[in-house]
Amino acid sequence: MNVGIVGATGFGGLELVRLLQQHPGVKKLTLYSSSKKGESIETIYPHLNGIKEGKLEDIDPYKIPEQVDFLFSSAPTGVSASLLPPILERGMKVIDLAGDFRLKKSEDYQQWYKKEPPDPKWVDLAVYGLSEWNTDLIKNAQMIANPGCYPTAALLGLLPLIKKSLIEVSTIIIDAKSGISGAGAVPSVSAHFPFANDNLQIYKVNQHQHIPEIEQMVHHYSETNKPITFSTHLVPMTRGIMNTMYAEVKEGVSSKEIEETYIEYAEQHDFIRLSPSQGFPSTRQVYGSNFCDIGWSFDHRTQRITAVSVIDNLMKGAAGQAVHNFNLMNGFPETAGLPASPVFP
Amino acid sequence: MNVGIVGATGFGGLELVRLLQQHPGVKKLTLYSSSKKGESIETIYPHLNGIKEGKLEDIDPYKIPEQVDFLFSSAPTGVSASLLPPILERGMKVIDLAGDFRLKKSEDYQQWYKKEPPDPKWVDLAVYGLSEWNTDLIKNAQMIANPGCYPTAALLGLLPLIKKSLIEVSTIIIDAKSGISGAGAVPSVSAHFPFANDNLQIYKVNQHQHIPEIEQMVHHYSETNKPITFSTHLVPMTRGIMNTMYAEVKEGVSSKEIEETYIEYAEQHDFIRLSPSQGFPSTRQVYGSNFCDIGWSFDHRTQRITAVSVIDNLMKGAAGQAVHNFNLMNGFPETAGLPASPVFP
Amino acid sequence: MNVGIVGATGFGGLELVRLLQQHPGVKKLTLYSSSKKGESIETIYPHLNGIKEGKLEDIDPYKIPEQVDFLFSSAPTGVSASLLPPILERGMKVIDLAGDFRLKKSEDYQQWYKKEPPDPKWVDLAVYGLSEWNTDLIKNAQMIANPGCYPTAALLGLLPLIKKSLIEVSTIIIDAKSGISGAGAVPSVSAHFPFANDNLQIYKVNQHQHIPEIEQMVHHYSETNKPITFSTHLVPMTRGIMNTMYAEVKEGVSSKEIEETYIEYAEQHDFIRLSPSQGFPSTRQVYGSNFCDIGWSFDHRTQRITAVSVIDNLMKGAAGQAVHNFNLMNGFPETAGLPASPVFP
Amino acid sequence: MNVGIVGATGFGGLELVRLLQQHPGVKKLTLYSSSKKGESIETIYPHLNGIKEGKLEDIDPYKIPEQVDFLFSSAPTGVSASLLPPILERGMKVIDLAGDFRLKKSEDYQQWYKKEPPDPKWVDLAVYGLSEWNTDLIKNAQMIANPGCYPTAALLGLLPLIKKSLIEVSTIIIDAKSGISGAGAVPSVSAHFPFANDNLQIYKVNQHQHIPEIEQMVHHYSETNKPITFSTHLVPMTRGIMNTMYAEVKEGVSSKEIEETYIEYAEQHDFIRLSPSQGFPSTRQVYGSNFCDIGWSFDHRTQRITAVSVIDNLMKGAAGQAVHNFNLMNGFPETAGLPASPVFP
Known part of the structure; x- marks a missing residue:
């Protein structure tokens, strides 16, 4: 081809x-x-x-x-x-x-x-190309709108809970952090090394164009259309996104239910990996790969879950997911052309 | 002396x-x-x-x-x-x-x-040495318990709103990020350069010992004793803390009220600086100094405020605040021995 | 297998x-x-x-x-x-x-x-496993002593000139710089992030154990057994080695001769790449790959050449070269199992 | 004033x-x-x-x-x-x-x-404002041409040896490395974070405009006017210069003579500090300060000295030295307005 x-x-x-x-x-x-x-x-x-x-x-x-x-x-x-x-x-x-x-x-x-x-x-x-969630549509699509980097990390971490109605969608807050390659290849002030190095920046608070993209899928899998809160940070690293996501757990939902939901989910998908119980992923552990790694903790004091998803923004958040979709559309094995292992360290 | x-x-x-x-x-x-x-x-x-x-x-x-x-x-x-x-x-x-x-x-x-x-x-x-909030107690204290780095950033950003009852305390979520000097001078796996560089780590989710320290002051200035949500990240930079803080704004509270509250607060304190309207601070702008810089945005879609405070964890979050307190206790000018300007870039 | x-x-x-x-x-x-x-x-x-x-x-x-x-x-x-x-x-x-x-x-x-x-x-x-220079010996070896990271970069850059007797071996000075993964996986003071970040360190000046390894091959391809000067630096990056190498060009040797030597050399080897004339490589351009990229400049004012070679210390400087040797020993294609492209950015 | x-x-x-x-x-x-x-x-x-x-x-x-x-x-x-x-x-x-x-x-x-x-x-x-070497001229000058960052580090490390005729000037090779703030405040490709981070770049080999500036002073203090070799690297850090400098030691010169020369020199100047015997400085140890720290090693195998000088390029390499000169010109104490301690870590 x-x-x-x-x-x-x-x-x-x-x-x-x-x-x-x-x-x-x-x-x-x-x-x-x-x-x-x-x-x-x-x-x-x-x-x-x-x-x-x-x-x-x-x-x-x-x-x-x-x-x-x-x-x-x-x-x-x-x-x-x-x-x-x-x-x-x-x-x-x-x-x-x-x-x-x-x-x-x-x-x-x-x-x-x-x-x-x-x-x-x-x-x-256009089919929204969130590989794990629109798999069949993707297989038959002529055209894929490949998801944004932040929405990919957010949705892959939250949709399993939303689909099973385990969390209150209206309480979702996503605190997103990205490496600076997310800003693209054209030099700019906020990506100028002397300003970006040893610095943590926050930008587009409540105004990021990825907000409606996240909400579109969240609302599709829930009964509500309430807005979410989303903010984005520039971390002094080249690649990687970590979304730290907070939501109230619905009354009566147990830790065990959440755990089983995530385990079953990770088992079904090659590129979804679950941190061991009580563990959390770091961005480096997916560097250069198409994995989305997820960890979570249910805090009984506040009745809130903290769920964390990490991806490589240029891979699962862009080109890697695109190649995954390319494989689905053309009948190649899902992992064709994608590295088996992240680059570490 | x-x-x-x-x-x-x-x-x-x-x-x-x-x-x-x-x-x-x-x-x-x-x-x-x-x-x-x-x-x-x-x-x-x-x-x-x-x-x-x-x-x-x-x-x-x-x-x-x-x-x-x-x-x-x-x-x-x-x-x-x-x-x-x-x-x-x-x-x-x-x-x-x-x-x-x-x-x-x-x-x-x-x-x-x-x-x-x-x-x-x-x-x-022991007097809790949050310089701007316990000023008179500090002046007369024999002993100061100097605040933790994360609580300093959190409380300096939130207390003005809490004291005036502008936000729902039970909805507070603090997403905290720190440079790696916060982990101390002793080498460790998570601070080993090949693991920490180009990486974003999250740790002690819902378990950080700074949680009760924050709650103690938050509850002192509010009518509730509800727990808060707090998580902490290790950013690949040497110094700096950014706390991104979310809370529901009480019904009827306007943007203007919030703005006036912050402006008045910043005017009263040498080391509190407010970002211009719609602006947000980055950690580098307080590097090596005793400043706490604050920015905020009120999102009418979600009725939530996103408030952001940044400090140098070793300065305002430790030694700088201690010297400020030393000045208060001994009748020196508040800024004695503290640099007028951050080190930038 | x-x-x-x-x-x-x-x-x-x-x-x-x-x-x-x-x-x-x-x-x-x-x-x-x-x-x-x-x-x-x-x-x-x-x-x-x-x-x-x-x-x-x-x-x-x-x-x-x-x-x-x-x-x-x-x-x-x-x-x-x-x-x-x-x-x-x-x-x-x-x-x-x-x-x-x-x-x-x-x-x-x-x-x-x-x-x-x-x-x-x-x-x-044991056959010294410098893939491009001991190819036939490697093919028939039972055992390979895989080269050190610094010697690999140094020898790949210098041997073409030494073999053709274009430079004065006794004047060779190698200023080597490495990313911190070269220090290994065990935490240490010099690799502790707060000390290593935003810092440039120099170590083992005139005492590095890679000195005799470089000299052994240099002397093998020249008529002299004069010692060389070699020093090593720790650069705040995870991977990558750059060796900046200085030597006097023998009288009568022209720029053209040097250029032709390098061009011919790069053409013969899959993993040797030459920067365009007057260009120099940076370490990132070989990140995660088995390439050794080389650039050089002949300064007529001083009659000295400055030759620069870059490798990924964990790849061409360790595991990548080992896999290359594994391929040679077992009759696999030389590039089998090795990535076609570096990870960039 | x-x-x-x-x-x-x-x-x-x-x-x-x-x-x-x-x-x-x-x-x-x-x-x-x-x-x-x-x-x-x-x-x-x-x-x-x-x-x-x-x-x-x-x-x-x-x-x-x-x-x-x-x-x-x-x-x-x-x-x-x-x-x-x-x-x-x-x-x-x-x-x-x-x-x-x-x-x-x-x-x-x-x-x-x-x-x-x-x-x-x-x-x-214009008086060339190398504070420690033109002190009296500076005191009486109307105008100072403040030295470049690389020449400052180079000259402060080499001139004591050259003035006493301990090294062969014609053999001097300076391998210079700088943090990226040296490239200035205007965004550029080589300082774009995704390209500069986790990368080591080399530039202007044998062509840097600081070469004649170094030679001018070197020739002033020696009997020769031979050219030197000089190359410059961009290290992924914000501030700091390290010059690693190589030269042949004149026959008959002992380690002791070199040591005494440096000790006497450091004792005479507030901002010159000597590493302990066999020790070498790193750039971070002068961060934000006006110090120039020097270390050295005499290799008897090669009869060469390796001398290393580090400065903060924006301080001793620019503004700090300018303020030092301002103090000399106006009769202020030499250290007025200059920090007593570097920012560390």
């Missing part, structure tokens, strides 16, 4: 290159970039020195379907909305890593992204 | 040395250490190369009152309880940076510290 | 686990540890949560040959000398990652390691 | 603000910035929240002499050349932290800076 990557010079794109280079189902990679077309990716990113087919092609949505069999798009949010429709029209299968097609309600997109929403026709077509 | 520092080779002790070396009211420093007695502190810590009076004296509670006029004790929690009483008996003024004398209820100490509590006589004598 | 790893809980061992888990020629892994025998490696290292066959077996040199077909030993230097002979006696193939068998002269071992050298019989048997 | 700071929003300027805020000889600070004139520095740098006189004034060289009594200029190199002459014409005392006036030979400036050199009249007037 010939596979294309749009936006290959961003962090999501680079991680796709890393994974797909060694994917057993990929015969050839074609890399696209509008800003760097004609250059070789190895002159920009010397870690790819020696890569075959490193030349960056211009992005022409009318030519892409003739050049590749499957497309990953890692263009910035706002670009996908206009770039992908001509490609989708031709019936091509696409995984989009941007935010454009994730929110089913146009008004949510407008409110939180402050941009014009894409044509609802394509939004309706 | 001749001043002694017990536990001079720990991080709290070292920071006291840095500050008191240049304090205008300190004539002579005497450094005590049981494990390193007889050695010079500069051979252990070369950043102090050239320090006058660097010799480490043995800790003898019966001799200390003859050697110094005022004592800072930065011994580990559990040691102060037996070390300080003979010194206090002699009427000497003491600031203790350990946890031994902070909790007024013996049962709290036993439950959370899993140690025998000190003689209640001395616990009763 | 059933493969055993002795010392699986050290950093070299962990990296072997990561690589061999997905190696196409490895059927089963057996992990050995004397200190942790009976435990499961995933309880010590949760990044391996879910690993098959994670149980740690006791190290019994008489049983190992019955349990596995091939052995990697990542025991500490000094242990291999007594552990491996009984295994070698049985004719088993072994790759040893420790320093015990690297130095051909007993007196060098004694002088630099301050330990008793192993039986010369086994030292003579 | 009313003191002005031009370029207050750069890192050198910020550090001057930190120091001069508490300098006993400074009555009032005026901050100048062309790009941010009219703004308050605390809105750009919240660590200065609450600073008196934080308003940024426009830079008008004809008005400055009416507004302040003494000027620090921390404008970028190339700007000082045209900005300062009108101010100097008025007889005002100035310390310039840029590179414009450091090189006495115009052709050196043109070759290494690729810019037009300033009027030689002012270059001749």
Whole structure:
């Protein structure tokens, strides 16, 4: 299979290159970039020195379907909305890593992204690619809206409890922390090393565009449509997300019920791992891998659960989940092309 | 004034040395250490190369009152309880940076510290040294139980709202993050660089001994005695604490009331600084200083406030606050010996 | 093939686990540890949560040959000398990652390691496993003394110039810098995060045990036996080695000759990559991979070359090179089990 | 004394603000910035929240002499050349932290800076402000060209040996490493956190504009004018420079002579500290201070000395040395306004 990557010079794109280079189902990679077309990716990113087919092609949505069999798009949010429709029209299968097609309600997109929403026709077509929760839909999808990094960690940790109605959805508070690669490859003040190093920053409190994405799935699996509280921090590390999540446990729900729910859940999914009882995961233990590790504690003093999920934001939070979805869509083994082990230390 | 520092080779002790070396009211420093007695502190810590009076004296509670006029004790929690009483008996003024004398209820100490509590006589004598909130008590105290790092950040951010009854105390959730110097000077697995670097760890969820310390003050200023939720993270940075704190705002309370409360509060205190409206502080902006910087946002969707406080854990969270208290106890200007500006970047 | 790893809980061992888990020629892994025998490696290292066959077996040199077909030993230097002979006696193939068998002269071992050298019989048997330079010897070896991390980077960068007699060997100065994982998995003062972070340390100046290892190969490829200068630094990063190497260029040697030498060299070896002219590599560009990237500059003002080589100390500097050697010894493709792309960023 | 700071929003300027805020000889600070004139520095740098006189004034060289009594200029190199002459014409005392006036030979400036050199009249007037070596000249100077960060560390470590003719100047090789604040406050690719973190970079090999600055002083104190070798690395830390310096020791020179030279030197200068015999300094031990710490080892195998000097690049390498010079020029105690202790950890 010939596979294309749009936006290959961003962090999501680079991680796709890393994974797909060694994917057993990929015969050839074609890399696209509008800003760097004609250059070789190895002159920009010397870690790819020696890569075959490193030349960056211009992005022409009318030519892409003739050049590749499957497309990953890692263009910035706002670009996908206009770039992908001509490609989708031709019936091509696409995984989009941007935010454009994730929110089913146009008004949510407008409110939180402050941009014009894409044509609802394509939004309706798009399957929200949370691999473990939309597995069957993904298998049959033409197009995947690959989830955001924070929502992936949040939903994978909370949905098992919400689906079984073990917690009060209206009390959910998510305190999210991310490594700085989440801010992308373009230099900025908050990611300038002398400012970011030895520093902990908080940003977009109550205003992050991932809030409606989380709520959309939370509300889907619960009877309420109450808003949640969500805030995001920049931790001085390159990769990794930890979401610390708080909620009231419904009256009568026991620790044992929670434990059994999580155990059963982890057993069903290759990439979900549960910390031993009373243990909590750290971000480094999933570095470079597609795992989501979960730990939790039920505090009887407050009747609240503290659930913690960690992922690698560029893997399970972006390219890794995209490759997982690619495997589901094409009948490859779920773990094809994904590393068995995190990089540690 | 001749001043002694017990536990001079720990991080709290070292920071006291840095500050008191240049304090205008300190004539002579005497450094005590049981494990390193007889050695010079500069051979252990070369950043102090050239320090006058660097010799480490043995800790003898019966001799200390003859050697110094005022004592800072930065011994580990559990040691102060037996070390300080003979010194206090002699009427000497003491600031203790350990946890031994902070909790007024013996049962709290036993439950959370899993140690025998000190003689209640001395616990009763000890004034909880939250500089901005117990100012008058501190001025007249013989002995100060200097607050813990996390409680300092939490209480300085929350008490103004609690005192004015603007938030529902029972809904308080504190998500705390600390730099790794909080773990002390002794090497350990979780602070081993290859494990701690590029990693975010969570620990002591619902079990941290600072929980009852926070609750003690929160309950003092409110009508409830409901427990709070508190969890702690290790961020790959040397110094700094950020507490992200969530609570429901009482019905009818407006953003304006909250803003006015914080503005008035910041105006009254030299070391409290308020971020501009809609702004949030980062830990680096208080690095090496005694400031506590506060920011907040009221989310009308959820009726919750997100309040954020940052401190330098070794300064406002330990040695800096101790020197502030020392100033209060001795009639020095409140800012004496404390840097006017953080170290940035 | 059933493969055993002795010392699986050290950093070299962990990296072997990561690589061999997905190696196409490895059927089963057996992990050995004397200190942790009976435990499961995933309880010590949760990044391996879910690993098959994670149980740690006791190290019994008489049983190992019955349990596995091939052995990697990542025991500490000094242990291999007594552990491996009984295994070698049985004719088993072994790759040893420790320093015990690297130095051909007993007196060098004694002088630099301050330990008793192993039986010369086994030292003579051992092939120094610098993959690109001893390829044929490695293919036919029963036993490999896998090179040290610093010597690997130094030799891969210098030997092409030395072999062609382009530089004055007696003027070689190597300024080496390593990430802190080089110090191993056991917590220590110099690797304690509050001391190591935001800090640059220098250690073992003129005393590092890798000096004779470098000199042994340098002298083998040159006509001189003059000593070199070598010093080592600890950089606040987890992985990576950069060696900045200085030497006088022999009179009459041109830039062009140097360039052609390096180009030809890089073309012959899969894991050697040359920076574009006037470019220099950074450590991150080989993170998690088996590459050695090289850059250089000839300064006509001083008639000196500055050559720079970077590797991942746990990969090309340890486990990656060991797997490369394993491939050579067993007729697998040279790149089998080794990642095509570094992890970036 | 009313003191002005031009370029207050750069890192050198910020550090001057930190120091001069508490300098006993400074009555009032005026901050100048062309790009941010009219703004308050605390809105750009919240660590200065609450600073008196934080308003940024426009830079008008004809008005400055009416507004302040003494000027620090921390404008970028190339700007000082045209900005300062009108101010100097008025007889005002100035310390310039840029590179414009450091090189006495115009052709050196043109070759290494690729810019037009300033009027030689002012270059001749400027005293090179290496505090410990030009003390008397500085005391009587109208204008100081404050040294670069790398040259300060290099010269303070080497000049004692060169002046006494203990080493072969033609063999000097300086391997310099800096924290990333040395790259300044403007975001860039090499300082973008995801690229800079967990990475070691090398840059400007044999091309750094600090080379002629080092050579100028080295040649002044020796009989030779041979070039030196110098290369620079970016270490993932905020502050700190370590120069590892190699040179052949002249025949007949003993370890004892070197030791005595360094001991005598350190005894004469408040800000020079010598590591104990066989010990080496790390950068963290001078963090936030004006110290230069030195260690060394004489290797009899190679007849070479390895000398190591560390400084805080923003302090002794910039603002700290400038304040030291300000003290010398104005008859203040040499240590006035400079912290007695580094910030550690």
